[in-house]
Amino acid sequence: MNTPVADTRAASVTAAGRGGGFNVQQIRADFPILEREIKGRRLVYLDNAATAQKPRSVIDAVTDFYERHNANIHRGVHALSQEATTAYEAAREKVRGFLNAPDAREVIFVRGATEGINLVAQTFGRSRVSAGDEIVVSGLEHHSNIVPWQLLCEERRAELRVLPILETGDVDVDRLRELLTPKTRILAVAHVSNALGTVNPLAAMIRMARERGVTVVVDGAQAAPHLAVDVQTLDCDFYAISGHKMFGPTGVGALFGRAELLEAMPPWQGGGDMIRTVSFAGTAYAPIPAKFEAGTPNVAGVIGLGAAVDYLAGLPWDQVQRHEHELVTYAVERIRQVRGVQLIGTPGERVGVVSFVMEGVHPHDLGTLVDGEGVAIRTGHHCAQPVMEFFGVPATARASIAFYNTREEIDRLVDALEHAREVLA
Amino acid sequence: MDPRDLYQQVILDHNRAPRNFRTLEAADREVEGYNPLCGDRITLQVTLDGDVISDVGFQGTGCAISKAATSLMTVAVKGKPRDEVERLFERFQGMVTGRETPDPETLGKLRAFAGLSEFPSRVKCAMLAWHALKAALDGAEESVSSE
Numbered sequence: 342m343n344t345p346v347a348d349t350r351a352a353s354v355t356a357a358g359r360g361g362g363f364n365v366q367q368i369r370a371d372f373p374i375l376e377r378e379i380k381g382r383r384l385v386y387l388d389n390a391a392t393a394q395k396p397r398s399v400i401d402a403v404t405d406f407y408e409r410h411n412a413n414i415h416r417g418v419h420a421l422s423q424e425a426t427t428a429y430e431a432a433r434e435k436v437r438g439f440l441n442a443p444d445a446r447e448v449i450f451v452r453g454a455t456e457g458i459n460l461v462a463q464t465f466g467r468s469r470v471s472a473g474d475e476i477v478v479s480g481l482e483h484h485s486n487i488v489p490w491q492l493l494c495e496e497r498r499a500e501l502r503v504l505p506i507l508e509t510g511d512v513d514v515d516r517l518r519e520l521l522t523p524k525t526r527i528l529a530v531a532h533v534s535n536a537l538g539t540v541n542p543l544a545a546m547i548r549m550a551r552e553r554g555v556t557v558v559v560d561g562a563q564a565a566p567h568l569a570v571d572v573q574t575l576d577c578d579f580y581a582i583s584g585h586k587m588f589g590p591t592g593v594g595a596l597f598g599r600a601e602l603l604e605a606m607p608p609w610q611g612g613g614d615m616i617r618t619v620s621f622a623g624t625a626y627a628p629i630p631a632k633f634e635a636g637t638p639n640v641a642g643v644i645g646l647g648a649a650v651d652y653l654a655g656l657p658w659d660q661v662q663r664h665e666h667e668l669v670t671y672a673v674e675r676i677r678q679v680r681g682v683q684l685i686g687t688p689g690e691r692v693g694v695v696s697f698v699m700e701g702v703h704p705h706d707l708g709t710l711v712d713g714e715g716v717a718i719r720t721g722h723h724c725a726q727p728v729m730e731f732f733g734v735p736a737t738a739r740a741s742i743a744f745y746n747t748r749e750e751i752d753r754l755v756d757a758l759e760h761a762r763e764v765l766a
Numbered sequence: 767m768d769p770r771d772l773y774q775q776v777i778l779d780h781n782r783a784p785r786n787f788r789t790l791e792a793a794d795r796e797v798e799g800y801n802p803l804c805g806d807r808i809t810l811q812v813t814l815d816g817d818v819i820s821d822v823g824f825q826g827t828g829c830a831i832s833k834a835a836t837s838l839m840t841v842a843v844k845g846k847p848r849d850e851v852e853r854l855f856e857r858f859q860g861m862v863t864g865r866e867t868p869d870p871e872t873l874g875k876l877r878a879f880a881g882l883s884e885f886p887s888r889v890k891c892a893m894l895a896w897h898a899l900k901a902a903l904d905g906a907e908e909s910v911s912s913e
Contacts, residue, residue, distance in 0.1 A: 703829035705804045713769035722805060735805025764773050
């Protein structure tokens with residue numbers, strides 16, 4: 342596992358403000374929605390891998406932007422436009438710090454990890470992949486890290502190859518060596534699996550890829566809320582994150598790309614803000630990152646994402662990670678003891694997610710019944726149908742945690758599972 | 767509404783022991799229904815005697831709601847003429863979407879699904895078989911999706 346990282350997160354400002362300790366009740370008080378009652382009971386939110394809840398500071402940052410600073414960015418000379426531009430670019434610097442990217446110009450704001458991956462496929466991919474080339478993805482990927490590459494392969498008549506997974510839900514990393522051939526252009530892999538919680542052995546995978554000159558694209562959507570991300574240590578070429586999964590607003594995310602790659606890539610969308618000069622004879626593009634940010638961006642969302650990064654930086658990360666580790670271990674132990682339950686995936690290293698099925702009970706019926714007790718879990722294929730196919734199930738139930746969850750909430754889930762079993766099994 | 771009340775005895779019963787859960791030897795129409803949300807997948811077969819559904823059977827996997835809904839639908843439509851089945855489709859859809867109050871006379875046992883109107887994310891599960899049936903009666907040969 343990536344070591345809990347003092348350098349990017351814990352070094353920041355507000356940790357001292359909390360007295361340096363991790364108190365889950367104090368953390369919960371930062372998240373207004375956790376006060377909600379569902380069907381007469383306190384909400385137990387265990388669908389964090391779908392989207393995480395937002396701390397007050399993120400909600401306030403978005404509200405404050407609209408109430409006091411709203412203007413378009415980059416071109417206005419008036420006060421509000423300058424304030425908005427300053428806040429937007431400050432968020433870029435915050436995200437740079439969060440990812441430990443060398444340069445803020447290497448951070449492109451996008452709608453989310455999906456758009457980040459599509460951007461890479463449609464620009465880098467289209468300029469570097471030709472007929473007969475190969476792209477490698479893992480068998481654990483979310484559809485968002487499969488379909489963009491399928492589209493590219495179809496267009497370029499390239500081949501998509503799949504790194505298989507094992508019964509444990511780990512990738513079969515030993516097979517990667519043979520999959521990476523002189524024709525391989527891109528390795529696209531998740532840092533953490535959204536369906537199973539598997540932490541992929543990125544260090545080894547990226548080393549193998551880079552030794553062969555293969556460009557590495559990492560889907561970091563599920564890793565960002567749990568692990569310290571350091572794109573320099575990882576040595577990846579691209580890393581995509583989604584704001585809403587890391588306690589920020591929906592509709593915003595970021596793509597890290599190495600400057601030399603971004604500079605060489607053709608632009609993606611054309612429009613305002615991505616140009617230097619436009620004439621009907623031809624257009625000169627703006628330097629990065631503006632080249633990839635055509636049109637008015639999600640300014641409020643970006644500022645909210647910056648606030649989320651600030652919030653995370655203020656947490657004592659070694660303690661947060663210990664809490665999450667204990668919680669997910671406890672969840673695995675309790676859930677597997679429910680009669681008729683079978684865990685899907687028992688990866689060597691897991692964060693955030695426990696996927697399971699119950700004998701004789703379809704996951705959707707399970708989801709509806711536990712919702713009746715105020716417990717929110719996800720049921721379905723989790724946009725990872727190849728993973729479902731591998732395990733021979735149409736769907737799973739998935740409980741996914743964040744640092745604001747507690748052991749009592751896991752107990753509530755387990756009680757709800759027992760009740761559901763009584764009704765249906 | 768407590769979802770435990772959604773899973774009424776008649777639904778649980780038809781989920782455990784679905785009726786007409788079999789392959790017809792000589793079906794006139796066969797349609798596959800797929801609900802990508804749940805991964806529910808059914809193959810519905812129909813035999814027609816003129817305008818009347820003389821036999822109906824299904825195979826497949828799905829959640830309790832979709833399985834029970836399919837089972838109860840087959841019981842309700844067997845022996846019925848097409849126009850009556852279409853009216854039943856409308857009444858059933860009206861009930862599960864909450865657009866209309868269930869009519870006890872037309873719907874009979876199908877009223878077990880009245881509570882679904884409070885679970886909009888599950889309405890598709892119950893409608894899957896009905897959409898497949900409609901496609902079958904319309905003469906479609908391809909698959910239908912509840913999405």
